[in-house]
Amino acid sequence: MEASPLLAEDLSSQLKILYDQVPSTCCANSGECCALTDAEFDQGWATMFPLYSAEYLHIAEHVRTHFSPQRQQELFSFTEERPRRCPFLGEDRRCTIYPVRPLICRTYAVMDPQRIAQALERYRELLPEPWLKGFARREGGMLCPRVRVMQPEKLEQHIYNLITTFYERALRRLHGGLELADPERRELLFKLTGRRDWPLNWTWGGFNALCAAPLEWMREHFKGYWKKAELMDAV
Numbered sequence: 001m002e003a004s005p006l007l008a009e010d011l012s013s014q015l016k017i018l019y020d021q022v023p024s025t026c027c028a029n030s031g032e033c034c035a036l037t038d039a040e041f042d043q044g045w046a047t048m049f050p051l052y053s054a055e056y057l058h059i060a061e062h063v064r065t066h067f068s069p070q071r072q073q074e075l076f077s078f079t080e081e082r083p084r085r086c087p088f089l090g091e092d093r094r095c096t097i098y099p100v101r102p103l104i105c106r107t108y109a110v111m112d113p114q115r116i117a118q119a120l121e122r123y124r125e126l127l128p129e130p131w132l133k134g135f136a137r138r139e140g141g142m143l144c145p146r147v148r149v150m151q152p153e154k155l156e157q158h159i160y161n162l163i164t165t166f167y168e169r170a171l172r173r174l175h176g177g178l179e180l181a182d183p184e185r186r187e188l189l190f191k192l193t194g195r196r197d198w199p200l201n202w203t204w205g206g207f208n209a210l211c212a213a214p215l216e217w218m219r220e221h222f223k224g225y226w227k228k229a230e231l232m233d234a235v
């Protein structure tokens with residue numbers, strides 16, 4: 001995959017500003033949240049998902065500049081849409097792209113049942129009920145008792161951001177200014193799928209199928225790949 005001239009420094013710095021609002025955590029590094037059990041797979045769960053377009057470009061740039069040519073080749077040719085194990089999970093069960101991991105991996109298990117209940121009580125009269133229900137549903141599905149919050153001073157703003165979907169809206173705004181790949185791929189995407197925009201979020205494998213797979217493969221196989229895709233723009 002060629003280096004994208006579209007990945008400006010300011011994309012990286014805007015993501016950093018966003019990510020800095022999420023309290024940092026530490027955990028047992030078991031890697032359990034980065035791979036799926038059979039039951040989780042059958043229930044439709046996915047690792048490292050949703051991955052937003054701006055985050056895909058950010059991680060792709062990191063891979064190009066920090067990984068060996070062989071590893072780059074492995075990672076950019078990875079087109080599995082819903083793998084059982086995140087392609088960035090190392091053999092030692094640590095994240096190999098930790099500094100640029102996406103928002104979903106940063107927010108995972110920051111909230112616990114007590115914090116969710118307190119937030120719901122606190123904002124009950126202040127914010128719309130559908131927002132609170134959405135927040136409880138999303139965060140209630142991302143719990144892990146082994147995760148500890150290391151920056152509790154950031155929790156209040158983070159909770160407000162989660163309830164008001166501030167992070168998602170910021171990532172959507174960033175998406176508006178991006179070209180994910182060259183015009184030929186964009187035209188192929190439009191022609192083969194009837195879409196009129198790049199996907200806002202997908203998975204590492206899905207974005208690779210669109211942005212990094214050989215053009216001949218895309219011409220021949222992308223339509224079938226897309227028809228079977230489950231996760232494009234799923235948020």
Ligand code: SF4
Binds near residue numbers: 034048087102
């Ligand atoms: S990007 Fe890193 S933290 Fe996120 S699922 Fe993959 S290995 Fe885990």
